[in-house]
Amino acid sequence: NITFKDGQIVLVVARDATMPRISLDSIHMLENDPSGHCASVGSTASFAIYQFTVGSCGTRMKEESGFVIYENMMSSVYEVGIGPITWINYEGQLKFQCRYSGSAVEALVVEVNTVPPPPPVSQNGPLRVELRLANGQCTTKGCSDEAMHTSYYSEADYPVTKVLREPVYVEVQILERTDPNLILVLDHCWATSNPEPMSLPQWELLLNGCPYKDDHHLTTMLAVGHLGLQYPSHYKRFVVKMFTFVDQSSLVPLQKRIFIHCTMSVCHPSTTESCEPSCGNRTSEYTY
Known part of the structure; x- marks a missing residue:
């Protein structure tokens, strides 16, 4: 045989x-x-x-x-x-x-096993980001938050005057990057009464990418749409209700400016990393 x-x-x-x-x-x-x-x-x-x-x-x-x-x-x-x-x-x-x-035609069964794409090549280098405030005008009743991001304050416009509880639309974006797979992650955002990030007093806005729960007027994360944006995942947007710091002893409002600071990271999604924060019951408020 x-x-x-x-x-x-x-x-x-x-x-x-x-x-x-x-x-x-x-x-x-x-x-x-x-x-x-x-x-x-x-x-x-x-x-x-x-x-x-x-x-x-x-x-x-x-x-x-x-x-x-x-x-x-x-x-x-x-x-x-x-x-x-x-x-x-x-x-x-x-x-x-x-x-x-030597000339017969035979059936051939081919099974192709696809492999995941190779991980991106990474190396140390500068990462430039920008934080800015939107000043779009809502001219119709019930207009979307997207309409507020049609224009932004320039450097010459600062300091911007806001009244208490007025919405402040904040946007953070990655600059000079063209990888559509990159996702901007906001880790920690807070406010101070002077330009020094570590100065006191401070007020938390975002912790671990989620709204600070001890705030009665929670920071709200906004969905970033594709309209007019080449890389939507390079952007993060949130809304803060305007507030002011008070003197700890007299509880009198301080006549000082508010400065917003954020720490952030860039994430590359994979089968084990979704790049989305875990915010408990408020997870549905986040769209990336």
């Missing part, structure tokens, strides 16, 4: 295939490999199995009448019994071959 699979010849020899019987221990091919690759890969008292490539053990290839032929020669000793204590062995040879049509 001869089979041909994946460039391998598999030959199964039965001891009783011929009369007289074949001596399985004496079988060898046209050429024997010193490393033992042409020896049997398995045997019993009745069978021996050989497996080797079509280019080894003396196997030859030829073309004949439109067929591709791989052939080899197996040599072995035949056992011939003469008497109760005397045995005579004769050597015999058997040619075997596999024939294939």
Whole structure:
């Protein structure tokens, strides 16, 4: 029995295939490999199995009448019994071959296993971001927050005057980056009464990307739409109700400016990292 699979010849020899019987221990091919690759890969008292490539053990290839032929020669000793204590062995040879049509059309099943894209190449470098206030005008009743981000205050407009509880629309964006897979993540945003970020007093706006829960007028995260933005994931927007700091002893409002600060990071989403903050019951308020 001869089979041909994946460039391998598999030959199964039965001891009783011929009369007289074949001596399985004496079988060898046209050429024997010193490393033992042409020896049997398995045997019993009745069978021996050989497996080797079509280019080894003396196997030859030829073309004949439109067929591709791989052939080899197996040599072995035949056992011939003469008497109760005397045995005579004769050597015999058997040619075997596999024939294939050189022009046949065969069905081929191909299974393509897709692999995930390679991780992005990362290296240290500057990251420029910008925080600015929107000053779009809402001219119709019930207009969307998106309309407020149609224009922004310039540097010459600051300081901007707001009354208490008036919405302050804040936008943070990544600058000079063109990777659409990058996502801007706001980690921590807070307000102070002077430009120094670590100065006191302070008031929390966002903690771990979520609105500060001890504020009676919670900061609200806004969805960033695709309208007019090439890379929407490079932006984050939120609304703060205008407030003022008070003197801790007299509780008198301080006539000081409010400065907004944020720490942020850039995230690349993957199967294990969604880049979205976990904000408990308020998760539905976030759209990225």
